[in-house]
Amino acid sequence: MAQKVASKLKGNMWRLIILAIAGSLAKKGKVAESAGTLSTTNGMFVFLLVFIVLLIGALSFFPALALGPVAEFFQMIA
Numbered sequence: 001m002a003q004k005v006a007s008k009l010k011g012n013m014w015r016l017i018i019l020a021i022a023g024s025l026a027k028k029g030k031v032a033e034s035a036g037t038l039s040t041t042n043g044m045f046v047f048l049l050v051f052i053v054l055l056i057g058a059l060s061f062f063p064a065l066a067l068g069p070v071a072e073f074f075q076m077i078a
Contacts (some may be wrong), residue, residue, distance in 0.1 A: 038045060 033039075
């Protein structure tokens with residue numbers, strides 16, 4: 001019984017933390033654009049977004065590609 005209550009409180013605590021973060025972000029005002037602001041309305045932003053997504057995907061898939069030949073070698077000698 002105590003574990004159920006503890007897990008419910010833990011679940012509600014996360015909800016409260018998320019709501020607190022959302023409230024904090026909602027309070028913030030807009031900041032004027034400056035020379036260092038990355039605009040999200042041009043092609044450069046789209047290019048960088050797609051490039052970073054593909055890069056992270058490739059880097060997370062690369063270990064499987066690199067370990068494939070190693071596993072095949074050990075399979076051959078076993």
